[in-house]
Amino acid sequence: MLEKANDNPLRPAAPSLFARLAASQEARLAVITVLVFALMGALSPERFLSVQNITSMAFQFPEFAILALAMTLTMLTGGIDLSVVGIANLSAIIAATILTQLAGGTQGADALGWYALSVAAALAVGLIAGLFNGLLVAVLGLPAILATLGSGLVFSGFAVVLTGGSAVMGFPEVAAFIGNGRMLGIPVPLVLFGLLAAALAFVLSRTAFGLKVQMLGANPLAARFAAVDVTATLIKVYVGSGVLASIAGLLIMSRANSAKADYGSSYLLLAVLIAVLGGVNPYGGYGRVIGVVLAVLAMQFLSSGLNMLQVSNFSRELIWGVLLIFVMIVNARPDLFQFKRRPPAA
Numbered sequence: 268m269l270e271k272a273n274d275n276p277l278r279p280a281a282p283s284l285f286a287r288l289a290a291s292q293e294a295r296l297a298v299i300t301v302l303v304f305a306l307m308g309a310l311s312p313e314r315f316l317s318v319q320n321i322t323s324m325a326f327q328f329p330e331f332a333i334l335a336l337a338m339t340l341t342m343l344t345g346g347i348d349l350s351v352v353g354i355a356n357l358s359a360i361i362a363a364t365i366l367t368q369l370a371g372g373t374q375g376a377d378a379l380g381w382y383a384l385s386v387a388a389a390l391a392v393g394l395i396a397g398l399f400n401g402l403l404v405a406v407l408g409l410p411a412i413l414a415t416l417g418s419g420l421v422f423s424g425f426a427v428v429l430t431g432g433s434a435v436m437g438f439p440e441v442a443a444f445i446g447n448g449r450m451l452g453i454p455v456p457l458v459l460f461g462l463l464a465a466a467l468a469f470v471l472s473r474t475a476f477g478l479k480v481q482m483l484g485a486n487p488l489a490a491r492f493a494a495v496d497v498t499a500t501l502i503k504v505y506v507g508s509g510v511l512a513s514i515a516g517l518l519i520m521s522r523a524n525s526a527k528a529d530y531g532s533s534y535l536l537l538a539v540l541i542a543v544l545g546g547v548n549p550y551g552g553y554g555r556v557i558g559v560v561l562a563v564l565a566m567q568f569l570s571s572g573l574n575m576l577q578v579s580n581f582s583r584e585l586i587w588g589v590l591l592i593f594v595m596i597v598n599a600r601p602d603l604f605q606f607k608r609r610p611p612a613a
Contacts, residue, residue, distance in 0.1 A: 292546040293558045300565040307572030314575050328567040329460035330519050331534045335541040336467055337511035339559050340504055342542055344484045345551025346404060346411030348508045350419030352535045354396045355516030356528050357422045358389040362517060363435035363526035370439060378439035389513045396422055397509020401502035426528035434527040446521025456518055463511065468556035480504060484551025533584060540591045541566055
């Protein structure tokens with residue numbers, strides 16, 4: 268008669284499904300997301316669970332979610348990009364200037380052509396800004412946090428100089444589609460974010476470049492010995508971050524129907540918080556896009572719920588800051604939150 272596996276006292280018992288889920292950071296985050304949604308729905312079911320609110324959230328969160336993807340890409344290398352909001356606004360202002368100064372009141376195919384040119388110009392701004400950051404970090408060896416903090420101020424300064432601090436408005440109707448349109452009933456911003464998130468997940472998990480990025484973040488010295496071109500990899504990472512930031516800027520411009528140097532000022536803290544909450548290691552080497560997507564949803568549900576509870580913007584920033592510190596502590600010292608069973612009495 269066959270002996271059952273669990274009859275052997277020397278063989279450890281297989282971990283339960285609950286234990287396996289608890290060990291997965293993405294699974295824990297998925298549970299948190301569901302709990303936040305349920306809590307906010309219970310506190311204000313008529314407003315939070317309405318079709319209008321769900322649709323509104325689908326239009327809102329892709330703006331800072333794309334910035335979080337840019338932040339994730341740089342944090343995987345052990346760096347950070349604090350200039351993403353500055354790049355987004357400068358890119359949007361360049362695009363807005365083309366649409367208002369050159370396109371004028373054109374409509375139809377002409378307006379579409381000018382809009383395509385403005386998008387190309389905005390993406391070029393993001394690429395150049397990202398290249399500038401990459402050179403500062405990879406070639407000159409500056410700390411990423413200081414280099415991108417300084418460059419972000421430079422980009423914001425350029426935006427103020429170009430506009431005098433005022434908003435740029437008066438775009439053709441075609442410019443509103445990317446931020447306010449629908450495709451088969453689905454908000455275009457949500458479709459755009461989904462495509463970008465899927466593309467980034469594929470690049471990081473299925474390409475040699477993604478492997479190099481995570482190797483560089485996990486152990487830069489080992490990456491050099493493995494013949495990884497650290498300089499080129501870092502430059503590509505910051506260029507990618509700049510392009511993603513410029514796409515977010517175009518989205519903000521389209522939704523607001525204007526561009527200004529100080530739009531999205533609270534998005535920087537939110538992007539960092541989402542990346543860390545999504546399981547990206549601030550020291551580099553580990554991070555999954557699915558975790559970032561779940562963190563985006565959790566933060567959007569929480570933000571929308573707090574808004575319905577009439578919590579002020581200043582209080583929300585306080586909550587984001589406290590939450591960021593708490594998540595960092597949990598990630599750095601998980602032993603502080605583990606309860607050990609007492610050994611049985613002899």
